[in-house]
Amino acid sequence: MKNLFRIPFIVALFAFVVCSCSTPKNAATSTPSASRGKFTGTWTITAISYDGLIENAVQNVFDQAPPSAFRGSTWQLTNSGNGIYTLTNGASQTIFWSVNNTDPNGQMFQFKKIYQGDKAKNVTAGYQLYVVSNDGNHMTLKSPVTVGNSTAYIIYDFSKTK
Incomplete structure (x- = not known):
């Protein structure tokens, strides 16, 4: 008689565990590195514009050069997250990039600079641009810039070349 009550209890317990471990259908399944497919390849910045800023108001972006120096730059982005951008003057920078789909303001393209001897997992500083x-x-990506108590944007337009 004890086994008669024990078997339904075990079945119910098993069903509870299985149900509590499954992912709900409406749960967000995106990860910070998801959706790289549309970003991989070689891109060229074809235009730079400003929203809430006048041209030349920002003298340095990505801790490297003025925004105008990035016009014509090429960005090579691999599916593994490795990349490199090269300015028209020949200066290049190795990066590690990803796409963040969890930001409440929308999808973000993010990258961090990688220098000789660095491991991407050990680099904590980087840059985030909104994917327009x-x-x-x-x-089209836009980079937020703080101006006083408000936010303005530098807008980068890219065309895929490969």
């Missing part, structure tokens, strides 16, 4: 659009051939 990306159809796989054209991409």
Whole structure:
């Protein structure tokens, strides 16, 4: 008689454990590195514009050069997250990049500079740009800039070359 009550209890316990371990259908399944497919390849910055700023108001972006120096730069982004950008003057920078789909303000393209001997996992500083659009051939990213008590943006338009 004891076994008769024990078996339904074990089955119910097993069902409870299985149900509590499964992912709900409406749960967010995106990860910070998800959706790299539309970003991989070689991109060229074709235009730079400003929202809430006048041109030349910002003298240095990405701790490297003025925004205008990035016009015509090429960005090579691999699916593994490794990348490099090269300015038209020949200066290049190795980066590690990802896409963050969990930011409440929308999708973010983020990267950090990698120098000789660095491991990406040990580099904590980096840059985040909002993804305005990306159809796989054209991409628009905007970088927030604090101006007084408000936020302005530098807008980068990319075209895919490879």
